Amino acid sequence: MLWLKEEIKKLESTEPLTEDEIEPRKRWLTGDGEKQMFWQSGDKKIAVTFGQIMADLDWYIEYQLDPQSVPYILRKQYLVERAKCRIKELLDEQITVHESDSEKLDPFKRSAYAGLLREYRGGRETRGHLAEKMVRNFLAKLATDLNLDFEIMGADAHQDVEDKIDFVIRRRQIGRGVRVEETTENIGIQFTIDMREETEMKKRRQIEMVKRWGSELDLQDLVLVRMDLNNLVTPAIREWEKTRPPGGPDNFLPLEIRKEIFYQLLSQIFEPTEIQERWNKVVSRI
Numbered sequence: 001m002l003w004l005k006e007e008i009k010k011l012e013s014t015e016p017l018t019e020d021e022i023e024p025r026k027r028w029l030t031g032d033g034e035k036q037m038f039w040q041s042g043d044k045k046i047a048v049t050f051g052q053i054m055a056d057l058d059w060y061i062e063y064q065l066d067p068q069s070v071p072y073i074l075r076k077q078y079l080v081e082r083a084k085c086r087i088k089e090l091l092d093e094q095i096t097v098h099e100s101d102s103e104k105l106d107p108f109k110r111s112a113y114a115g116l117l118r119e120y121r122g123g124r125e126t127r128g129h130l131a132e133k134m135v136r137n138f139l140a141k142l143a144t145d146l147n148l149d150f151e152i153m154g155a156d157a158h159q160d161v162e163d164k165i166d167f168v169i170r171r172r173q174i175g176r177g178v179r180v181e182e183t184t185e186n187i188g189i190q191f192t193i194d195m196r197e198e199t200e201m202k203k204r205r206q207i208e209m210v211k212r213w214g215s216e217l218d219l220q221d222l223v224l225v226r227m228d229l230n231n232l233v234t235p236a237i238r239e240w241e242k243t244r245p246p247g248g249p250d251n252f253l254p255l256e257i258r259k260e261i262f263y264q265l266l267s268q269i270f271e272p273t274e275i276q277e278r279w280n281k282v283v284s285r286i
Contacts, residue, residue, distance in 0.1 A: 004083040012074050014067050021052040027063045029053070031070035039063075039246060041112045050056050050074060051141035052247035057085045058133050059248050088156065089132065093120050112161045130237065131193045131229045134250040135261050136167045141247060142262075150269060155188075163215045164206050165222065166191045171269040187268045188215065188222040200226060218223060223268055250286075256284060 022028070029037045029048060037048045053063050062082065065075045096117035100110055119125050140152040149172055155165040171185040190203060203224050210222055232253055240249035250258070259279065267273050 004079060006078050008076060011072055011079070016068060017066075018223070023064055025062075028066065029063050029070060030066045031074070033069060034071065035074070037070060037074070039095070041243070041245075046246065049075070049141070049145045051144035053078065054081055054144060055137040055141050055248045056084065056246060058137055059244075061244065061246075069200045076202065088154070088225075089120070092157040093117065096120060096278045097159075099161070102190075109161055113157065116157050116160065116192065123273070127230065127233050131227075131233045132166050132191050134229075134236070134248065134253065135191060135227070135265070138168075138249050138250040138253075138258060138261060139265060142285070146282055146285065148278060148282075149165050149268070153225065159215075159217065162210075163188070163217075163222075164190045164203070164210050165215070165217065168217065168219070169265060169269055170210070180250070185269055186219050187218065188217065188219045189268070190222065192224070192226050195226060195228050195230075221268070225264060225268075227261065227264065229257070255286070259278070260281075 027039055029039055031037045035050070037050075037053075039046045039048050048063075056063070061158075063078070065078060067075065096113045099105060100114040100117050102110065105113075117159060119129065136152055136154065139150075142148060143151050144169040151170050151172060153168040153170060155163070155167055159165045167189050169187045169189060171187075191198065192203060207222050209222055215222065236252040238250045239252040245251065253261075262279055262282070263275055266278070270278070
């Protein structure tokens with residue numbers, strides 16, 4: 001938070017950055033003075049959206065925004081999101097360190113926390129977690145860049161292990177010139193690419209137990225979503241890693257798979273006709 005406070009102070013200046021202020025490990029973004037930003041990759045000038053640079057935080061890519069051409073509001077929002085991302089990383093590590101060593105927990109939960117801790121500390125992420133990140137970021141980018149009436153919220157380590165929640169889809173009301181009473185609907189998602197019948201039965205029993213005992217989150221429902229992405233995750237990541245373009249590896253999933261993700265996930269909060277209406281709005285962008 002001290003880092004964030006100091007960085008926000010610097011935002012008032014629109015002077016060019018000195019060589020010492022330009023961070024070589026971050027991608028340099030310029031802007032058009034409004035919402036459009038650009039990244040120079042070799043001899044290519046690539047348009048970048050705010051949703052894409054937000055998604056890239058999940059893939060360990062950070063950006064530095066030119067104070068002379070990128071508006072103050074975008075630079076400030078990105079700093080805040082970077083700080084929130086780092087705070088969540090620290091929170092998850094703190095939770096998993098504590099819980100993986102807790103004698104009060106049963107061995108299965110301690111093992112789950114220990115597995116998450118290994119991933120947080122640089123271990124290899126499971127294919128399931130990679131798929132979850134791709135699906136979550138795909139929807140989050142669309143919601144951010146097209147101002148759609150839903151948002152995606154990630155779960156922390158405790159909510160993952162205890163409440164069986166990978167992320168939450170929140171439906172929100174968007175006013176158009178007339179003030180409306182804001183209403184929200186939160187649906188918890190347990191996402192898996194494990195298509196085995198015994199896994200489905202196990203996860204459904206776990207979800208029923210969470211529903212019986214209650215969750216710390218204000219949820220209208222908690223649902224299991226299964227998608228067979230096993231043969232698609234690794235090829236998409238390998239293709240993305242060749243040049244690591246903005247937005248993450250979900251850009252390399254086939255269009256029909258992205259459509260399936262869109263329909264299957266949003267079917268938890270929208271009617272079929274509503275989903276079709278929103279898909280028509282986004283399909284030309286992806």
